[in-house]
Amino acid sequence: MVEIQTVFQASLLLVGLFGCTVESACPDPFTLIGGRCIYVNATEASWDASVIACDAHGANLVIADNHELFNQLAAHLENNYKAQKNFWTAGRKKNNSQVFEWKIFRTAKFLDEILQYKSLAEMNNWHSGEPNNNGGNEDSLEIHNHKSGNFQFNDISGATLRHSICQFDG
Numbered sequence: 001m002v003e004i005q006t007v008f009q010a011s012l013l014l015v016g017l018f019g020c021t022v023e024s025a026c027p028d029p030f031t032l033i034g035g036r037c038i039y040v041n042a043t044e045a046s047w048d049a050s051v052i053a054c055d056a057h058g059a060n061l062v063i064a065d066n067h068e069l070f071n072q073l074a075a076h077l078e079n080n081y082k083a084q085k086n087f088w089t090a091g092r093k094k095n096n097s098q099v100f101e102w103k104i105f106r107t108a109k110f111l112d113e114i115l116q117y118k119s120l121a122e123m124n125n126w127h128s129g130e131p132n133n134n135g136g137n138e139d140s141l142e143i144h145n146h147k148s149g150n151f152q153f154n155d156i157s158g159a160t161l162r163h164s165i166c167q168f169d170g
């Protein structure tokens with residue numbers, strides 16, 4: 001019995017050490033989500049100000065360019081930020097056109113993967129009826145919690161105050 005307990009404790013120690021190793025993959029305050037280092041900034045700000053806030057952490061706004069990342073991010077938001085509804089991503093209209101692209105201000109590790117998507121539309125996770133360019137000035141991309149657990153893309157004016165999601169690429 002003593003031996004079993006010792007082995008059990010040793011296993012816990014290993015799990016603890018492994019856990020620490022995984023956590024250290026991302027610097028504070030970032031957390032590993034969907035293979036990326038993610039930080040949700042709960043301070044509401046415009047899209048431009050949110051870019052600057054992420055940059056202060058050495059990060060871009062999140063490049064939510066694949067379904068695995070998006071789904072894990074949505075689960076993280078649902079579990080931890082249920083009270084907040086809207087979060088900026090790096091999506092922005094290209095040169096005043098109606099085409100969205102990922103606006104990246106710092107080095108991003110995943111450029112090859114990102115460039116596989118010719119347009120954001122290929123993510124196919126816009127909310128029904130979006131993007132609608134409501135008012136003619138919806139130039140930025142948010143993840144909106146339309147209903148609890150139903151996080152989807154929406155276009156909205158970058159001047160709107162939103163929480164934001166930063167992505168650190170080292």
Ligand SMILES: [Ca+2]
Nearest residue numbers: 132133155156
């Ligand atoms: Ca819209």
